[in-house]
Every structure is written in C-alpha cells, then in structure tokens.
Amino acid sequence: MIIRLYSRYRTRVTTNLLSIPSLNHCSQCGFSSPLSTSTQLTRQQVNCIPQIPNLDAHTGARFLQNCIINGDLASGKTLHCHFLKAGGGLDLFGWNILLNLYVKSELLSDARNLFDEMPSRNTVSFVTIIQGFSEFPDVESVKLFVRLHREGHELNAYVFTTVLKLLVNMECGELAANVHGIIYKLGHCSNAFVGTALLDAYSSCGCVRMAREVFDCISCKDMVSWTGMITCYAENGYFKDAFCFFSQMRMLGFNPNNFTLASLFKACLGLEEIEVGKSLHACVIKTCYETDPYVSVSLLDLYTKSSDIEAARRVFEEIPKKDVIPWSFMIARYSQSDRCEEAVRLFCRMRREPAVPNQFTFASVLQACATMGNLTLGKQIHCHVQKVGLDLFVHVSNALMDVYAKCGLINNSIELFRESENKNEVSWNTLIVGNVNLLNWDMALTLFSDMLNDHVQSTEVTYSSVLCACANLTVLETGAQIHSLTIKTLFENNVIVANALIDMYAKCGNIKHARLAFNMIRQKDVVSWNAMISGYSMHGLGNEALRMFNMMRKTNVKPDQLTFVGVLSACSNVGLLNEGEAYFTSMVNDYSIEPCMEHYTCMVSLFGKLGQLVKAVDLINQIPGEPSVMVWRALLGACVIHKDLELGELSAKRVLELEPQDESTYVLLSNMYASAKRWDNVALVRKNMKRKRVKKEPGLSWIENQGIVHYFTVGDSSHEDIRLIYGMLEWLNLRIKKAGYVCNHDVILLDVEDDEKARLLWVHSERLALAFGLVSTPSGCPIRIMKNLRICLDCHVVFKFISKIVKREIVVRDINRFHHFEDGVCSCGDYW
DNA sequence: CGGCAACTAA
Numbered sequence: 001m002i003i004r005l006y007s008r009y010r011t012r013v014t015t016n017l018l019s020i021p022s023l024n025h026c027s028q029c030g031f032s033s034p035l036s037t038s039t040q041l042t043r044q045q046v047n048c049i050p051q052i053p054n055l056d057a058h059t060g061a062r063f064l065q066n067c068i069i070n071g072d073l074a075s076g077k078t079l080h081c082h083f084l085k086a087g088g089g090l091d092l093f094g095w096n097i098l099l100n101l102y103v104k105s106e107l108l109s110d111a112r113n114l115f116d117e118m119p120s121r122n123t124v125s126f127v128t129i130i131q132g133f134s135e136f137p138d139v140e141s142v143k144l145f146v147r148l149h150r151e152g153h154e155l156n157a158y159v160f161t162t163v164l165k166l167l168v169n170m171e172c173g174e175l176a177a178n179v180h181g182i183i184y185k186l187g188h189c190s191n192a193f194v195g196t197a198l199l200d201a202y203s204s205c206g207c208v209r210m211a212r213e214v215f216d217c218i219s220c221k222d223m224v225s226w227t228g229m230i231t232c233y234a235e236n237g238y239f240k241d242a243f244c245f246f247s248q249m250r251m252l253g254f255n256p257n258n259f260t261l262a263s264l265f266k267a268c269l270g271l272e273e274i275e276v277g278k279s280l281h282a283c284v285i286k287t288c289y290e291t292d293p294y295v296s297v298s299l300l301d302l303y304t305k306s307s308d309i310e311a312a313r314r315v316f317e318e319i320p321k322k323d324v325i326p327w328s329f330m331i332a333r334y335s336q337s338d339r340c341e342e343a344v345r346l347f348c349r350m351r352r353e354p355a356v357p358n359q360f361t362f363a364s365v366l367q368a369c370a371t372m373g374n375l376t377l378g379k380q381i382h383c384h385v386q387k388v389g390l391d392l393f394v395h396v397s398n399a400l401m402d403v404y405a406k407c408g409l410i411n412n413s414i415e416l417f418r419e420s421e422n423k424n425e426v427s428w429n430t431l432i433v434g435n436v437n438l439l440n441w442d443m444a445l446t447l448f449s450d451m452l453n454d455h456v457q458s459t460e461v462t463y464s465s466v467l468c469a470c471a472n473l474t475v476l477e478t479g480a481q482i483h484s485l486t487i488k489t490l491f492e493n494n495v496i497v498a499n500a501l502i503d504m505y506a507k508c509g510n511i512k513h514a515r516l517a518f519n520m521i522r523q524k525d526v527v528s529w530n531a532m533i534s535g536y537s538m539h540g541l542g543n544e545a546l547r548m549f550n551m552m553r554k555t556n557v558k559p560d561q562l563t564f565v566g567v568l569s570a571c572s573n574v575g576l577l578n579e580g581e582a583y584f585t586s587m588v589n590d591y592s593i594e595p596c597m598e599h600y601t602c603m604v605s606l607f608g609k610l611g612q613l614v615k616a617v618d619l620i621n622q623i624p625g626e627p628s629v630m631v632w633r634a635l636l637g638a639c640v641i642h643k644d645l646e647l648g649e650l651s652a653k654r655v656l657e658l659e660p661q662d663e664s665t666y667v668l669l670s671n672m673y674a675s676a677k678r679w680d681n682v683a684l685v686r687k688n689m690k691r692k693r694v695k696k697e698p699g700l701s702w703i704e705n706q707g708i709v710h711y712f713t714v715g716d717s718s719h720e721d722i723r724l725i726y727g728m729l730e731w732l733n734l735r736i737k738k739a740g741y742v743c744n745h746d747v748i749l750l751d752v753e754d755d756e757k758a759r760l761l762w763v764h765s766e767r768l769a770l771a772f773g774l775v776s777t778p779s780g781c782p783i784r785i786m787k788n789l790r791i792c793l794d795c796h797v798v799f800k801f802i803s804k805i806v807k808r809e810i811v812v813r814d815i816n817r818f819h820h821f822e823d824g825v826c827s828c829g830d831y832w
Numbered sequence: 833c834g835g836c837a838a839c840t841a842a
Binding site for chain 2: 064068092094099123128156162165197198224228229231234262263332333336
C-alpha cells in the first residue's frame with residue numbers, strides 16, 4: 001500500500017514538472033530541449049528556466065532518479081538549470097544522481113564539468129566519473145583515483161572494481177598487483193565483485209596462477225566468479241581446466257549463461273573438441289542464448305575454424321538482427337577459405353541490409369577481390385572506401401594495394417603506398433610480396449633495403465619473401481646477410497623464415513647450410529621437410545633425400561603432394577627403380593594422394609633413365625587428361641641417352657606442339673640425329689629453327705664474388721679481368737687434353753669447321769665464369785656458377801676434368817638442377 | 833548514487 005502511494009507521488013511530481021510550458025521552449029534564447037545539445041548550459045539558458053516552487057533536495061533527487069530510469073535527459077538538464085539558478089538546493093546525493101545521468105547519457109564532458117563544479121564530492125562521485133571514462137581510458141582516470149585516495153574518501157569495494165576494470169581497459173592488467181596489495185590490506189579479497197575484477201585483471205595479463213589464487217580467496221563465489229575463472233582459463237590456453245571448472249560449477253548448481261557459454265566454445269576450439277562444441281550448441285538452443293551476439297559469433301568461430309562452414313552458415317542465417325560483426329566475420333572467413341565468390345555474394349547481400357560495413361568488412365571483401373583477381377570490383381570498392389574515408393585505415397589501404405598487386409598493376413600499389421599516410425610493416429610486405437609474385441626479384445630486394453633504411457620492423461613475411469627473391473636470383477651472399485639479420489631480430493627460429501632459409505641455401509647451391517638451417521628448426525612442418533627433400537633431390541643427392549623422407553615418416557608430420565614430388569624426383573636422380581615404384585604406389589594407397597603431372601614426370605624420367613622406355617610410354621598412356629610438356633620433355637631426355645631415335649622424334653614433336661619456340665628441344669633433337677650420323681636431319685632441324693624464328697635465349701652464366709655478381713655471355717670479352725680469364729682457360733685446355741679430354745663437336749649446331757667448333761666451345765659462358773672463379777677465389781674454396789639454360793654437354797665433360805685437376809668443388813646450377821663436380825665425377829651421374 | 837565475466841579482423 002505504502003509503495004503504491006509512493007509511486008503515485010513520484011508520477012505526480014514528474015508530471016507536474018514536465019507540464020511547465022516554458023521549460024520546453026523559450027522564445028528568447030531558442031532553448032527548446034536540452035536534449036538537442038550536449039554542450040554546457042549557457043548563462044542565458046539557465047536564466048530562462050523559471051523557478052520551480054517548493055523543490056527541495058529530496059524531491060529533486062527522486063525526480064533525477066526517475067530521469068535515469070526513463071532515460072529522460074531533457075528533464076534532467078532542465079532540473080540542472082533550475083538548481084544552478086537557485087544557487088544550490090541539491091545535496092551530494094542528488095548531485096551524484098545527476099552526474100550518473102550525464103554519464104549514462106554519454107555526455108562525458110558535461111559530466112566532467114559537473115564533477116568539477118559540484119560543491120563537494122564523495123567516493124560515489126569519483127566512482128561514477130571514473131566509470132564514465134573507463135571506455136576511453138587514459139592517465140586522467142588514474143589521476144582521479146589517486147586524488148580520491150589522497151582526499152581521504154572511503155576506499156570501498158566499488159572503488160576497486162572500478163579501478164581494476166580501468167586497468168584492464170588500459171591494457172595494463174599487470175598493475176593490478178599494486179592494487180591487490182591495498183585490497184588485501186583492507187580485507188576486500190573475499191568480496192566476490194572485487195575478487196572477480198582482480199581475477200580478470202590478472203587473467204588479462206596472463207597471470208593465470210595469481211588469478212586462481214584470487215579466485216580461491218573469494219568466500220561466496222557466485223556464477224559470475226566461476227565464469228570469470230573459466231574465461232581466464234579459456235583465454236590463456238588452459239582449455240582442460242576451463243572444462244574442469246565448468247563441471248565443478250555445474251555440480252554446485254550454477255547454470256551457465258551467455259558469458260559462460262561463449263568462453264566454453266573458445267575452450268572447445270582450443271581442444272579441437274568439435275563434438276563437445278556441438279552438444280554445447282544444443283544447450284545454447286535450449287537456453288535460448290542462440291541469438292546472443294557474443295554466443296552466436298563464438299559459434300561461428302567454432303564451426304568455421306573446424307571447417308564446417310555450412311554449419312556456420314546455418315547459425316549465421318538464424319541470427320535475427322545481424323549487426324556488422326557477424327556479417328564481417330562470415331565475409332572474412334569465406335575470403336580466407338578460398339570461397340571468395342561466396343564472400344562477395346554475402347557482401348552484396350549485406351549492402352541491402354541495415355548493417356553498415358566497416359573497415360574490417362572492406363578489408364575482408366578486398367582480400368577476396370585480390371585472391372580472385374577481380375579488378376573491377378576492387379576498383380569499385382576503392383572508390384567507395386575513399387568516399388567514406390575508410391581508406392585511411394591501414395588495413396584497408398593495404399588490402400587495396402594487394403588487390404592491385406595481384407591484378408598485376410603494381411604501379412598502382414606503389415602509388416597508393418606513396419600517398420598513404422598510415423603505413424605499417426604489412427604495407428611494405430604487401431609491396432615486397434607483390435613484386436616477388438610478379439618475378440620482380442631485384443625490386444623486392446630494393447624495397448627491402450628501403451624498408452631497413454626507414455627502420456620498419458621486418459616480419460616473417462618480409463624475411464621469407466626476400467629470401468625467396470635471393471633464392472631466385474641465386475645471390476648467396478645477400479641471402480646470407482639476410483640470414484644474419486634474421487638472427488639479430490630473433491626470427492631465425494621462426495619456422496616460416498627457417499623454411500625460406502633452407503630453400504634459399506639449397507637454391508643458391510649451398511646444400512650443407514640448407515641442412516644446418518633445417519636442423520635448427522625445433523618444430524619442423526611439412527614445408528621444412530619438403531624443402532629439405534627437394535633440396536637434396538635438386539642437388540642430385542637422392543639417397544640423402546630418401547633418408548630425409550624416412551626420418552619424416554617417423555614424425556607426426558604428414559607428407560603431402562610436394563613431398564612425393566621430391567621423393568620421386570630423388571629416385572629418378574639416383575635411378576632407384578624399385579623404390580620409386582614402391583613410393584608411387586604407397587603415395588596412392590597409404591597416403592591417399594592422387595598422382596599429379598609432376599609425379600608422372602618423375603616416374604617417366606625414372607623409367608626413361610634406366611632405359612625402360614616401354615614402361616615410360618605405358619605410364620604416359622595412363623595419365624588422365626593431356627600429358628604436360630614436362631612429361632614429354634622427360635621422355636625426350638631419356639630417348640637422347642638411350643638413342644631411341646623414333647620415340648625421341650615423337651616426344652620432341654609433342655613438346656614442340658605445346659611449346660613451338662623451345663630451343664632446347666631442337667638442340668636435343670639435333671644431338672640425337674648427329675649421334676646417329678643422320679646429317680640430313682641435323683640440317684633439317686637447323687632449317688626448321690630458322691624458319692620458325694626460334695628465339696635463342698641468350699645463354700648467361702653468373703658468379704657471385706664478394707657481394708658483386710659477374711655476368712658472362714658466350715665469347716664475352718667485356719670483363720675487366722678478361723686476360724686472366726683467357727689465360728686460365730688456355731692452361732685448363734692443355735691440362736685436360738693431357739688428361740684425356742676429347743672435344744664433342746656435335747654440341748655445336750652451326751655449320752662450321754671442327755676447329756672453329758672447338759674454339760666456340762671454349763668461350764661458353766659457363767667456362768668463362770668458371771675461369772673467373774678460379775682466378776678470383778682462394779684455392780680450395782668451392783665455386784658456384786649459375787646458368788639460365790641447360791649446361792652444355794661438352795662443358796659438363798670439361799667441368800668434370802677440371803674439378804679433378806684443380807681439386808675444387810664446382811657447383812653449377814642450370815635451369816633444371818644442380819651439378820656438383822668433385823674429383824672428376826658429377827652428382828647428376830651424367831643424366832639430367 | 834556506483835561495481836565483476838564474453839565475439840570478428842587484414
């Protein structure tokens with residue numbers, strides 16, 4: 001009864017006040033409703049407020065309380081004016097309510113002004129204002145806490161929950177330890193609110209053990225405390241403990257709510273317990289939490305990460321009023337899981353809904369554009385984000401740069417990069433990766449050195465891309481310098497960087513260092529193993545490659561398609577017929593990997609090398625679809641070795657059907673005719689080459705010495721040390737002739753005398769590079785030469801002789817592989 | 833008059 005009367009009285013007060021007409025509009029100052037402005041009240045506005053008779057502090061406070069309940073800011077402000085004009089009339093209790101009204105209405109500067117102008121303040125005033133600013137935390141809020149303490153106000157539980165939340169928002173949870181001391185002294189530890197806030201602060205900075213200690217001290221743990229502890233475990237990777245605490249909580253009779261469930265889904269993901277997640281999903285449906293924004297998004301996370309994107313889609317469609325987060329989430333996950341069309345479709349659908357895309361949405365849909373190479377859509381979105389100013393977000397501009405780079409318009413990316421005011425390391429990476437993908441390796445390295453000059457921190461992406469550029473340029477010394485940079489910046493143990501190092505060393509001809517880089521990796525992944533296996537195979541060290549594969553099988557890293565490309569090519573290099581066939585069968589039967597064109601190529605090459613040409617042809621006939629040019633080339637190579645003219649002609653024909661301008665095929669064909677003494681055919685090949693205007697790619701060999709790359713073409717005389725080089729060549733010529741070398745004139749396809757042929761052979765680019773290496777490096781140190789074409793047959797013979805005479809290891813990387821010449825033998829076994 | 837716990841992302 002009493003309550004009824006009281007509430008009727010409250011209603012009457014409210015009605016009375018609001019019915020004063022001049023409160024709502026004043027013709028003099030245009031002050032209509034204080035709601036319309038969030039600025040501080042002007043003197044004039046205050047003067048316009050008529051005096052409300054008989055308004056004592058108690059009534060005022062009650063009225064303001066009502067304003068908070070009804071969200072009636074306008075009346076609250078009006079009352080504020082009244083009290084300002086009256087020069088008082090509210091007590092501290094009332095002022096605090098008004099302060100709270102401003103905070104709840106998010107009028108923070110008004111709140112701050114009121115706080116400073118209030119006649120007096122107590123703990124509640126401080127707590128209220130600090131909470132108001134906790135969303136935008138800065139030092140000012142901490143200062144307020146210090147002031148509260150210094151002015152001697154009561155340090156109650158509210159103060160600590162508020163300040164702890166502030167610390168979490170400021171991302172300095174570790175400072176909680178200091179506050180913990182005061183809390184302990186004042187005996188607030190057992191309070192559930194304080195305890196949970198403290199627990200959360202410790203959790204936010206990863207101090208799980210301290211969080212647990214705090215939790216144990218809470219005397220009456222409520223559901224929120226339990227949930228806080230579960231969340232702490234889930235967020236810090238203690239997924240099992242999260243579940244253990246959940247069951248303890250259930251045994252005490254507490255029911256999980258949306259907070260608890262969201263954390264449990266995170267734990268499910270961490271444990272990869274998708275089935276548990278599904279049963280929790282059932283629980284979510286039963287408790288009607290399915291539409292909760294947090295719970296639904298954690299479900300989306302669970303299903304997309306466990307690659308059940310269809311289940312995620314079903315959850316997504318069930319969310320009734322989707323805000324930007326679920327939309328962005330799904331678009332992002334579609335973009336990342338190679339379902340770019342779906343991402344774009346969803347984006348278009350989103351545009352017809354009330355949800356407004358933000359920078360995350362655009363970054364994701366641009367990522368999809370980049371992957372698809374959809375320049376048209378990319379440009380449209382570029383215009384749009386520019387219009388709404390979202391291109392200022394670094395992630396959006398990076399995604400735009402990526403779109404242009406992936407569509408081949410690298411200059412547009414560079415322009416965007418230059419204009420962008422917000423750059424980060426990802427912006428640099430995008431440009432570097434873009435250039436690497438477009439085979440602009442020099443440009444990638446130039447950008448990297450600009451990046452170093454700008455003092456931008458490199459990341460694993462930077463290092464792996466520039467190392468890839470080094471590998472393709474075969475610049476060992478630059479690669480080694482970058483290696484030392486990775487050590488300095490503590491990136492050498494990063495598995496992605498280390499994999500790139502293996503590849504770089506292997507491709508630059510230093511297989512021993514590749515192995516050292518491999519050995520350094522603690523958590524080797526499939527890429528590490530593949531890089532090492534194919535590295536060995538590339539260097540003709542087939543047995544070593546197979547040993548690697550057998551080591552790999554003892555780990556829990558699963559071999560993939562590329563692993564078997566390495567393994568089978570190793571078998572082919574060494575000529576291990578039975579092993580090769582066994583691995584090929586095992587790949588299909590034990591590892592369920594369908595053979596791809598590269599696998600067939602390796603097998604054809606393996607059969608071919610051992611002279612089993614019938615088997616090779618049989619296998620080619622088994623290939624589903626059209627055999628690739630690589631397959632035919634492998635067969636042609638085999639025919640050259642085993643002098644099968646008929647099959648050789650056929651395979652050369654197939655190669656030239658697919659690549660009519662392939663010079664090396666003409667050379668092989670001609671060699672084959674020459675060794676069969678079919679001179680008319682040799683002439684025919686030559687004529688054909690002329691008629692089809694086969695572009696002869698100029699042969700180029702290069703060698704790196706003290707950071708400088710020296711290039712040589714055939715008969716090159718431009719090098720500054722050319723006299724020394726020719727002197728060395730002459731000496732070598734004499735020495736190897738004495739050792740039994742006979743010139744192979746058939747290699748030269750020109751119609752000239754044999755003497756001239758011999759002279760032409762002696763100025764081949766690889767020989768010039770070798771001679772330069774011999775005169776410019778100390779004796780005994782290995783020489784690494786790169787060539788852009790296949791090494792010439794005669795040079796191959798010569799290099800074997802020279803390696804024995806000068807007692808040096810000579811490494812030649814031609815377009816296909818590495819040749820290690822040592823003591824008169826080549827690692828390729830004369831088959832390549 | 834004031835308090836504790838949860839979601840995406842290049």
